[in-house]
Amino acid sequence: MKTIENGVNLQMNTIVVRRAEFEDITNINQIEKRAGNAFSSMPMDFLCSLPQEIPLHSYGFYEKKIRSNELFVAEIENKVVGFICISNINEESAIHVSEFAVDYTYQKRRIGFQLINVVIELAKKKHKSITLTTFSNVPWNAPFYEKLGFVTIDKSQLNERLVLLLAQESEMGLPKEYRCAMRLWVS
Template sequence: MNQCKKVNNLKIRRALLGDISQMVHVEKESGAVFSAMPVEFLSCLPENLPLHSKEFYEQAVRNNGAWLAELDSKIVGFICLENIEEESSIHISEFAVDYNYQRKGIGNQLLSFVINFAQNESKDITLTTFSNVPWNANYYRNCGFITLNVNDLNDRLKSLIKNEVETGLPEQYRCAMKLTV
C-alpha cells in the first residue's frame, strides 16, 4: 500500500451518533471528484448519486463499524464496515474523504487502519466499487485487492451489486473486490 503521504496530525477514532450529520456532509462533499470523469460515464449515473441514509450511519455507529478521520477536530473522512461472520470477512460499505481533503493521504491512512484491523482479526476484506473510476478500483488494486469475476461472487456480493444497480448505478461499471489477509 502506498504510504508516501501521511498526515501526521490525523486522528482516527470510532464514530459516535453525534457525528452522523458530519458524516453525511463528508459523503456529499466527496462526490465532487466525479466531475472530472468523462461525460459518457457521467451520463450513465443518476442525476443525484444515491447517498446513504441517516439510518445507515446510525446502524454502522451502533455496530461499532464506523471510523472517522479527524484533522484539527474536523471530520474529513470516514469508513464504514460490516462484520460478515459467516465469511470471516469485513465488508467496506462506505468510504469517503471530503473533496477538499482528498489526495493528502487521509484515505490511505483510513484504509491502512482497516487492513491492520482485519489482519489482527484474521479476516478478509470485501467491497463494491466503480470498475472504471481511477480512484476506485485501480486504487484498491494498488492496495492489494483483486477484482472478483462475476462467476466468483457469492450471494451477498451479487445482492449488493443488484441493489446498487436498482438505485441507479450502472451495472457495467460496478465490481466487487477482495483483499485476502
C-alpha cells in the same frame, strides 16, 4: 505510526482516525455529499450513466453503525474530513467496506489510505478478507484498492452476497458495466 486504544485508533502526522460518535453523523452526511464532486472530472458519457441523485445513507443507518463499532472517521485538527463504514460478515470471516469517503477538499492527502489501513489492521485480528464494491473505471476507485493489494473478483467467482449487492447498486441506478467487487486476503 502510533497505536492508541487497543490498536484501533491510529494517528499519523496530523490525521487522527478514530471510532465515530453520534455527533459526527452530520459531518459524515456532508462528506458523503461533497466527496461526489470528484466525479466532475470523469468523461461525460460516464456521468450521463449515473443517476441524477445517488441515494445517500440515512442518519439511522449511521447511528446503527456507530452502535456496532463499524464506523470510523478521520480528523484533521479536530475536523472530521473522511469516514469509512464497514460490516462484519461473520459467516465469511470477512469485513465488507460499505461506504468510504473523504471530503473533496481534503482528497489526495493519504487520508483514504489511513482509513482503509485501520480496516486492514482490524481485519487481520480475526478475519480472512475484506471485500467491497466500487467503480472499475474511476481512477481513484479500483486502482486505489489495487495498490493496496485488493483484486477484482471475477463475476463467475462472486458469492451470493456480492451478487446481491451489485444487483442492488444497479437497481439504485449505478451502471452495472462499471461496477466490480474486490477482495483483499489478510490472513
